[in-house]
Every structure is written in C-alpha cells, then in structure tokens.
Amino acid sequence: MNRNARKWWRMNKQKLQQQQQMPESSTQIAKELAANEAVLRELYTNCTDVVYRSFLIGGSTKALVIYIDGLSNTEELDRSVLSSLMNGKISKETHARKLVEKTISVSKWREITTLEECIESISNGCPVLLIDQQEAALSFGLEKWEKRAIEEPVAEGVVRGPREGFTESLNVNTSLLRRLIKSPALKMELMQIGGYTKTKVILAYIDGIVDPTLVTELKARLNRIDIDGVLESGYIEELIEDHPSSPFPQILSTERPDVACGNLLEGRVVILVDGTPFILIAPTTLIALLQSSEDYYQRSFASTAIRLLRYVFTVMSFLLPSLYVALITFHHEMVPTSLLISMASSREAVPFPALVEALIMEITFEALREAGVRLPKQVGAAVSIVGALVIGQAAVQAGLVSAPMVIVVAITGIASFMIPHYIAGIAIRLLRFPMMFLAGTLGLLGIMLGIIATVVHLCTIRSVGVPYLTPFAPMKGKELKDALVRAPWWMLNTRPRLTGESNMYRQAQGLKPDPSKGGDTS
Amino acid sequence: MLETGKISALQLGMIIYPVMMSTAMLAGPNVMAKAAMNDLWISPIWASLIGFLCVYTTHQLYAKYPQKTFIEQSEEILGKLFGKLLGFFYVCFFLQLNGFIVREYADFISIFLIKTPLSLISGVLVLVCAMAVMGGVEVVARSAQFFFPLFVIPLLVMIGLIFPDLEPRNIFPILGNGLIPSLKGAITPQGWFSEVFLISFLMPFLTDEKKGKRYGMITVGLVMISMIMVNLVTYFLMGEATGRILFPVMDTARYVSVADFFENLESGVMAIWVIGAFVKVSMFYYATVLGAAQWLNLTTYRPIVLPIGLLTVIFSFWGLPNLAVVGDLHLLVIPVLLVSFCCLIPVILLVISAFKKSNTAYKGAGSG
Numbered sequence: 001m002n003r004n005a006r007k008w009w010r011m012n013k014q015k016l017q018q019q020q021q022m023p024e025s026s027t028q029i030a031k032e033l034a035a036n037e038a039v040l041r042e043l044y045t046n047c048t049d050v051v052y053r054s055f056l057i058g059g060s061t062k063a064l065v066i067y068i069d070g071l072s073n074t075e076e077l078d079r080s081v082l083s084s085l086m087n088g089k090i091s092k093e094t095h096a097r098k099l100v101e102k103t104i105s106v107s108k109w110r111e112i113t114t115l116e117e118c119i120e121s122i123s124n125g126c127p128v129l130l131i132d133q134q135e136a137a138l139s140f141g142l143e144k145w146e147k148r149a150i151e152e153p154v155a156e157g158v159v160r161g162p163r164e165g166f167t168e169s170l171n172v173n174t175s176l177l178r179r180l181i182k183s184p185a186l187k188m189e190l191m192q193i194g195g196y197t198k199t200k201v202i203l204a205y206i207d208g209i210v211d212p213t214l215v216t217e218l219k220a221r222l223n224r225i226d227i228d229g230v231l232e233s234g235y236i237e238e239l240i241e242d243h244p245s246s247p248f249p250q251i252l253s254t255e256r257p258d259v260a261c262g263n264l265l266e267g268r269v270v271i272l273v274d275g276t277p278f279i280l281i282a283p284t285t286l287i288a289l290l291q292s293s294e295d296y297y298q299r300s301f302a303s304t305a306i307r308l309l310r311y312v313f314t315v316m317s318f319l320l321p322s323l324y325v326a327l328i329t330f331h332h333e334m335v336p337t338s339l340l341i342s343m344a345s346s347r348e349a350v351p352f353p354a355l356v357e358a359l360i361m362e363i364t365f366e367a368l369r370e371a372g373v374r375l376p377k378q379v380g381a382a383v384s385i386v387g388a389l390v391i392g393q394a395a396v397q398a399g400l401v402s403a404p405m406v407i408v409v410a411i412t413g414i415a416s417f418m419i420p421h422y423i424a425g426i427a428i429r430l431l432r433f434p435m436m437f438l439a440g441t442l443g444l445l446g447i448m449l450g451i452i453a454t455v456v457h458l459c460t461i462r463s464v465g466v467p468y469l470t471p472f473a474p475m476k477g478k479e480l481k482d483a484l485v486r487a488p489w490w491m492l493n494t495r496p497r498l499t500g501e502s503n504m505y506r507q508a509q510g511l512k513p514d515p516s517k518g519g520d521t522s
Numbered sequence: 523m524l525e526t527g528k529i530s531a532l533q534l535g536m537i538i539y540p541v542m543m544s545t546a547m548l549a550g551p552n553v554m555a556k557a558a559m560n561d562l563w564i565s566p567i568w569a570s571l572i573g574f575l576c577v578y579t580t581h582q583l584y585a586k587y588p589q590k591t592f593i594e595q596s597e598e599i600l601g602k603l604f605g606k607l608l609g610f611f612y613v614c615f616f617l618q619l620n621g622f623i624v625r626e627y628a629d630f631i632s633i634f635l636i637k638t639p640l641s642l643i644s645g646v647l648v649l650v651c652a653m654a655v656m657g658g659v660e661v662v663a664r665s666a667q668f669f670f671p672l673f674v675i676p677l678l679v680m681i682g683l684i685f686p687d688l689e690p691r692n693i694f695p696i697l698g699n700g701l702i703p704s705l706k707g708a709i710t711p712q713g714w715f716s717e718v719f720l721i722s723f724l725m726p727f728l729t730d731e732k733k734g735k736r737y738g739m740i741t742v743g744l745v746m747i748s749m750i751m752v753n754l755v756t757y758f759l760m761g762e763a764t765g766r767i768l769f770p771v772m773d774t775a776r777y778v779s780v781a782d783f784f785e786n787l788e789s790g791v792m793a794i795w796v797i798g799a800f801v802k803v804s805m806f807y808y809a810t811v812l813g814a815a816q817w818l819n820l821t822t823y824r825p826i827v828l829p830i831g832l833l834t835v836i837f838s839f840w841g842l843p844n845l846a847v848v849g850d851l852h853l854l855v856i857p858v859l860l861v862s863f864c865c866l867i868p869v870i871l872l873v874i875s876a877f878k879k880s881n882t883a884y885k886g887a888g889s890g
Contacts, residue, residue: 449650456650460661
C-alpha cells in the first residue's frame with residue numbers, strides 16, 4: 001500500500017515535471033498565420049478567457065488579434081488598431097513596422113519574433129497582432145485591468161505624513177516611487193520569478209548612492225529563486241534572507257512609498273513584487289524596524305522623545321512578564337514592601353504558580369489578538385467585549401489570575417503594538433515565551449542569560465552583509481544621532497554607511513536655520 | 523585562516539575591560555582591604571604596572587611576529603617541539619582558568635539560587651558563551667560592545683545613589699603604615715591585570731592594528747581608575763568592615779534606597795555582573811578554542827567549541843570541593859599562575875626572540 005502510494009507519487013511527479021516544461025525554447029513565429037494560430041490554440045486549450053479575433057487588413061491580408069478578456073483595454077484596441085487597419089486603404093506591402101508607423105495609433109508597442117514572447121505578451125495583457133506572411137508580430141501595451149485605488153496604508157498609520165500606500169499593481173507602485181524621486185538615477189530593473197505565476201519583480205535603487213556590490217548580490221539571490229509561484233513578497237523575503245533560522249525579520253517590508261524612498265536615499269535597495277502592496281527593503285537593521293516614517297516628519301524633539309519611549313516599551317514587551325514572574329517567584333526582596341503585600345494579597349486566591357499564570361494570560365492575549373485580526377469586522381466588537389469582560393473582570397473575580405498579572409499582560413500587549421513594524425513585534429512577542437520559562441526556572445539569572453543569548457543571536461545575524469545591530473554593535477558614532485535619538489534634519493549630514501563611502505553627504509553643511517542667515521528681505 | 527572576522531581597536535578595549543573588571547568589581551575591595559586596609563585604593567596603581575607591562579610585551583611580540591597569536595608565536599620562537607609543549611601548557615592553563623572563573627561565578631550566583639545545582643548554573647552560562655564563540659571573534663566583540671554601557675552605567679548610577687551615605691574620612695591616614703600594606707594588597711589584583719594578555723588572541727584580527735597597543739594601555743588605565751573608584755566607594759561606605767565582607771559591592775547595593783521604592787538591589791548587581799561574567803568567560807573560552815585549534819593545526823575551530831565548553835564545566839569542579847578552597851586559590855595561587863603565564867613567560871619569550879633575531883641578523887650579515 002505504502003509502496004504503491006510512493007510509486008504513484010513518483011509517477012505523478014514525473015507527469016508534473018513534464019507539464020511544467022514549456023514549449024521548446026524560442027520557437028520562431030511561422031510565416032503561415034494558420035500554423036501560428038494552431039500552436040497558440042493548442043497551448044490555450046480550455047482557456048475560455050482568451051479571445052481570438054481574425055480580420056483582414058485593408059480587405060486583403062489575413063490577420064489575427066489575440067488577447068485575454070479583462071486584461072486589455074478593448075475599446076482602445078478597437079479604435080486604434082482594428083478600425084484603422086480594417087477601414088484604411090493599405091497597400092499590399094503590410095510590413096509590421098510600417099503598419100505601426102503609418103496606421104496604428106498606439107504609443108506603446110513592441111515587435112516580437114518568437115512564440116514565447118507572444119505568450120508572455122498575451123498573459124501580461126498586451127494584445128498581440130499576428131499577420132499572415134510575416135515572421136514578426138506586434139504587441140501593444142494596452143494592458144488594463146481593475147485596480148484597487150491608492151489608499152491609506154492600513155498597517156503603518158501616521159498622524160503627519162503622506163497618506164498614500166502601495167497597491168497591488170506594480171506599475172502604480174513604480175509610479176509612486178518615481179513621483180517622489182524624479183532623478184533618472186533611480187533605476188528599476190525588471191525580473192520575472194515564478195514558473196507559473198511569472199510574477200514581475202522590480203529591483204529599484206539609486207545609482208551613485210547604492211553600493212554596486214549590494215545590487216549584484218541581491219540580483220544573484222533573486223536569480224537563484226526557482227519556484228512555481230510568488231503570490232506575496234513574503235515568498236521572496238524568505239528565499240533571499242541571510243539567516244533563515246531566526247525569528248527576526250532581516251528584510252524590512254513596508255507599504256509606504258515615503259518609507260521606500262527614504263531608504264532608497266540612504267543607499268538601500270527596494271524590491272517591488274507584483275500583486276502585493278508590501279515592498280521589501282534590504283539591508284535593514286534592528287533599529288530600522290523600531291523606527292516609524294513619522295519620526296522624520298515631526299519636530300526632532302518630539303521624535304526623539306517618542307523614539308526613546310518606543311525603545312523602552314519594546315524592551316518592556318520583551319521582558320515585562322518575565323520580570324514579573326522572576327520577582328514574584330525568586331526575588332521578593334527587590335519589591336518594595338507595601339507593593340509586595342498588595343501583590344501577595346491579590347495572588348492569595350490564585351491556584352497557579354506565577355509562571356503558569358503568566359503563560360495562560362499571555363497565550364490568551366495572543367489568541368485574542370489573532371482573533372481580532374482574522375474575524376470579520378462585524379464580529380470584532382464582540383471579541384473585544386468578551387476579551388475585556390472575561391479576562392479583565394471575570395478571571396480576576398473567579399480567582400483564576402491575579403489583578404497585577406492582568407495589568408502586566410495589558411501593558412505588554414500595548415507595548416508590543418508600539419513597535420511600528422508589525423513583523424518585528426511578532427519576533428519580540430515570540431521570544432517573550434522562552435524568556436518567561438527562563439524567569440520561572442532561574443529567576444533574574446535566567447532573564448539575564450536569555451537577554452545575553454538574544455543579543456548574541458542578534459550580533460550573529462546580518463542583513464545582506466550588514467550587521468543587524470548597527471550602529472550599536474559594531475558601534476558607528478556618526479549614526480547614533482539617527483538611531484538613539486532623531487537629530488534635526490540640519491544635523492543629519494551624512495548617510496548611514498552601509499558599505500563603502502561613496503556619496504557620503506546628503507546635504508550641504510551648515511543648514512541650521514538662523515535669522516542672520518538671510519532669506520530676510522528687509 | 524582560522525578566523526575571518528575583523529574587530530576594531532575600540533571593540534578590543536570593550537572586551538578586555540569587563541575581562542579584567544568583572545571579578546575585580548565583585549571581590550576586589552574585599553581582597554585589597556584585607557591586606558591594605560585604608561590604603562586599598564593605592565593597590566590597583568601598583569597592580570596596574572603589571573598590566574601595562576603585559577600590554578607592552580604582548581605588543582612587542584606581536585610586532586615581531588605579526589598576524590600571529592601567542593600559541594603560534596611560541597612555536598616560532600622556541601621551535602616546533604618546545605613551542606608545541608608550551609602551547610599545550612597554555613591551552614591547559616586557559617582551560618583550567620576558565621573553569622575556575624566559571625566556578626567563581628557559579629558560587630556567587632548560588633547565593634541567590636540556593637537550591638539550583640552548581641552544574642546547571644555554570645552549564646547554562648557556558649552554553650550561552652558557546653553561542654558567542656561559535657559566531658567567532660566578531661560576535662564576541664559585538665556583544666561585548668553592546669553590553670559595555672549596560673555593564674558600566676548601572677555601576678555609576680549605583681555610586682550616584684549611595685553618594686549621600688559616603689564617609690570620605692574613612693581612608694585617613696593615607697599610607698599610615700608605609701607602602702608595604704598597599705603593595706601586599708596588589709598581589710591578587712595583579713593577576714587580574716595580567717589577563718590583559720588576552721589581547722594577543724585579538725590583535726591579529728584588528729582592522730586598525732596600530733591602535734591595538736594604545737587601546738590596550740587605555741583599557742588598563744581605565745580599569746585601574748574604575749578599581750580605585752570602586753575601592754574608594756566601598757571603603758567610604760563600610761570602613762574597616764570592607765575586609766570582612768566577601769562581596770562588598772553587593773552590600774553597597776543593599777544600601778541603595780530611593781524614595782523607599784528602589785531597595786535591595788543586590789539581585790540587580792547580580793544581573794549586571796552576569797554580563798561581565800559572560801564577556802569574561804566568552805573571551806577566555808574563545809582564547810582556549812582558538813589556541814587549541816592553532817595548536818592542533820585545525821582548519822576550523824567550530825567543531826571543538828562544544829567539547830571545550832564541556833571540559834570547562836568539568837574543570838569548574840575538579841579540585842574545587844567548596845567555596846573556601848575556591849576563595850583560597852583565588853587569593854594567591856591563581857594570581858601567581860596568571861602572572862607567570864600572562865606576563866613572565868611572554869617576557870622570557872620576548873628576550874629569547876630578541877637574541878634569536880639578532881643572531882639571525884648577524885648570521886645573515888656574515889653569509890652575505
């Protein structure tokens with residue numbers, strides 16, 4: 001039985017592999033239109049969304065337009081291609097290039113010579129025009145499909161700052177980048193990844209700021225990917241990161257064009273993937289995951305204060321429950337007496353040790369959070385009511401958990417949502433659980449060892465060659481002013497040095513505003 | 523090349539500072555007060571001379587045999603047979619010493635975790651250090667750099683918090699009994715200062731080699747100043763009792779009381795001190811592993827990291843039955859061993875190499 005199953009699997013695998021094999025590489029377009037049509041119809045068997053429209057150019061030459069329903073702008077196709085070709089007086093000499101020059105009024109077009117290019121064009125929504133007795137076909141850039149409008153990014157809200165977010169369509173996303181960085185130095189290199197999905201992936205960088213080795217390295221990593229489908233940038237992220245066995249994200253993902261451009265200007269590379277609003281930024285550091293784009297738009301004092309607050313709460317979301325467990329279990333003497341008494345009295349009725357109590361509460365909180373994300377919006381209110389009532393009130397009144405524990409879990413929860421990048425928050429939330437175990441078994445020593453192990457791990461990982469804890473370890477004094485605090489813009493003269501030292505300065509020296517510095521017309 | 527990582531001279535200093543300081547911070551005032559009484563703050567100055575000498579010798583040896591650690595240098599200087607023999611002694615010495623350091627740490631921690639077995643306490647620390655050593659010199663250096671402020675700032679904050687309780691008159695009369703007590707007090711600390719010899723295992727990986735010596739010297743100086751500071755503060759606070767309290771800094775932390783809320787911070791001192799112990803043990807661990815790998819002519823040191831870690835835990839029990847023996851060894855035997863291995867032998871090797879070099883130079887001139 002088992003053996004048969006294995007055999008069946010092997011056979012099917014072979015079949016699958018055979019199916020995956022595409023038509024023989026680079027088949028030239030035949031002279032006979034009928035032959036080409038036959039090949040394409042064979043390939044697109046049972047594909048009801050493919051439209052074939054045959055007609056006569058100038059009433060004599062046979063021609064065929066192929067496109068996929070819903071991916072192309074048919075109105076424009078009818079008006080600029082079909083009507084002008086069918087009605088106009090066209091001489092017998094219907095050379096493809098001449099047709100475009102004389103009669104077809106479509107601005108974006110391409111001459112193609114192989115069937116593979118034909119298929120590619122058709123799948124991308126570009127109608128293909130095949131003409132009898134011609135070995136070249138025409139592909140028109142008339143792709144058009146339903147798109148989501150540009151909306152405010154959901155996961156990264158700001159009070160002050162642009163409200164545009166990336167969308168699912170690649171050309172909208174590239175246009176958003178180009179609108180912010182108009183210099184031709186912004187390069188966008190196109191790649192295709194995915195055997196079936198043929199997903200377009202764009203590698204964007206600013207020539208002259210980026211380190212060229214970074215671009216080559218990322219290109220090599222992207223080229224190595226051989227996968228049947230890429231549906232989200234998460235696929236790419238997991239396939240190109242440096243340390244797969246780490247809970248920390250080594251590539252930043254964002255849906256904000258301003259964040260992408262800010263990183264481009266700092267010499268990083270942006271990877272846009274078709275079909276998802278989340279773009280990837282590499283290399284990244286831990287500190288970048290703890291920064292919000294708004295830090296750069298608010299006044300520097302406010303940003304610095306908010307950054308420090310965020311760092312404190314990040315540490316709290318990592319350590320608070322385990323500290324509480326360690327204090328309750330091992331180090332009573334560190335708690336002030338009056339506080340200890342009130343804590344002890346509230347814990348009196350609780351049947352569990354502090355560690356179990358903490359685990360129950362933290363897991364419940366995580367479940368509530370996940371349910372809140374997943375549930376339909378209409379039910380969301382119910383979840384929060386149940387969560388607040390059951391956990392906040394009933395559990396304490398029933399004596400299952402103590403009130404201080406509820407406070408600790410609540411603060412931890414809030415703290416973990418203060419981390420601007422959701423995915424970094426997840427990593428820290430995950431590590432909280434082993435920390436609680438360490439605290440419950442070895443007390444403060446366990447916590448310290450846990451912290452040391454985490455820091456050692458963070459020191460080990462790199463993001464595309466850049467140490468993850470830069471600028472703290474290895475220390476880069478010049479970059480601390482944009483890491484620990486957020487210095488005002490007129491002080492942020494140098495770019496972060498990811499690699500190399502080319503194009504170090506991003507602005508002129510001495511930009512500090514001052515009434516005596518002119519601009520005063522009086 | 524065994525090690526491909528590169529570190530900066532600043533990172534070297536930040537590794538070596540906790541290496542020298544972590545034991546000294548905890549037990550230093552007690553040890554020095556026993557012999558020197560109120561002159562305990564002078565002892566680090568005498569002891570630091572050994573440290574400066576160590577940096578000088580190590581750097582001189584490195585200048586003569588660049589891109590080589592001490593294990594490789596001794597082979598060059600003494601020839602294959604004696605060099606290997608000496609290398610073997612050094613690897614064993616580091617192993618034993620690291621085991622001793624781990625034991626001291628475990629004994630200290632067991633004050634807080636009475637029921638936890640020593641083997642677990644030391645095993646967990648060695649495991650964490652193995653993680654760092656596995657990552658190579660870069661990871662050791664980066665984690666030391668990251669933890670450096672966490673190691674230094676709380677100490678300064680603590681000193682600030684107990685400032686009102688200090689009684690500076692405690693140290694008078696200065697040099698009341700002549701120089702001898704303060705010199706006696708320097709016997710144990712000179713062992714800690716000679717640990718700066720470990721820069722021999724870091725210098726080949728420096729990006730800015732020229733600064734290596736300078737940062738070594740600066741670190742020794744900083745350690746001296748920190749020791750004086752810690753000694754003074756504890757003596758200001760406790761007076762003559764300093765010599766009778768095993769871990770005076772811990773008791774100092776007990777004095778801290780801010781707004782009746784931050785009290786009894788000795789567990790906090792323990793937590794901070796674990797950081798220092800981590801850096802110290804990982805550095806010795808790394809030196810052991812690198813030295814052993816070079817001694818065995820291995821191409822990579824990663825496979826021997828965990829076995830040596832296991833040996834370290836075992837060495838932390840061998841011949842060390844209880845806290846009293848550990849304390850005893852710590853006072854005299856270990857410092858003498860440290861000084862002879864980290865200072866005396868390198869100096870001898872330096873002298874031999876000087877002779878050898880001049881000999882070969884002479885020969886070269888003769889034949890040419």
